[in-house]
């Protein structure tokens with residue numbers, strides 16, 4: 001048994017709890033078991049942990065590994081991306097940052113007024129890479145429903161990947177559902193072989209969506225940046241909204257712009273550094 005000390009910065013993006021662990025100059029090998037232990041400790045609880053690792057090429061500020069609080073990995077975390085971009089910009093004195101994630105390169109820049117824009121890349125509608133368990137003629141009409149067959153509570157979500165899998169259910173009132181109850185059922189539905197982030201989306205105008213999210217591997221969160229991007233893209237694709245919208249989550253609003261010129265989704269929002277700390281977690285795994 002050893003108990004390595006993990007230093008962290010506790011941040012949030014619209015109340016989405018982010019823990020940044022900078023291992024760019026540290027050879028500590030984190031395991032999912034250690035990640036879960038950090039998440040369970042009193043001051044270091046989080047929705048996502050953003051682990052910064054040494055960059056593998058010039059021009060990149062860090063390689064980023066994204067963990068959910070259940071120890072699983074994700075390819076994207078929009079709110080976390082704004083947090084680490086803010087830290088890197090403070091460190092370099094620059095106005096932009098570039099990261100490599102499991103889903104590809106991520107560029108972010110200072111948008112003024114304390115906001116950061118992240119280029120979340122293009123959406124992916126391919127059923128094999130979302131991934132879904134089988135091909136649907138139209139991923140906008142996935143045969144997924146919850147509740148009685150003749151009176152389903154929720155049905156026909158849109159599905160797409162923003163580097164991580166999302167399902168968006170269209171509702172008249174996001175408050176009319178208990179997402180803490182139905183979220184886990186939908187997250188783990190067999191149609192999603194790698195589970196999925198589950199959103200309830202209420203389109204309130206051509207430029208506005210209200211969203212609540214049950215996150216894969218983390219549960220109910222106050223905000224989810226990639227889900228906001230996924231909902232905005234899916235709504236525009238269904239011609240419910242324009243390509244530029246404000247998505248309002250329990251933690252506040254995000255500005256999303258699905259850029260026509262290159263198909264990339266731009267997400268703009270705030271970030272906050274709350275405090276710094278350290279936690280020791282007992283592990284059977286030897287330190288690298």
Ligand SMILES: N[C@@H](CCC[C@H](N)C(=O)O)C(=O)O
Pocket residue numbers: 016047048068073074075076077078079080164165197215216217218221223224225226227
């Ligand atoms: N909160 C994030 C998304 C985090 C990852 C997600 N739970 C997954 O497993 O894909 C965001 O802001 O995008």
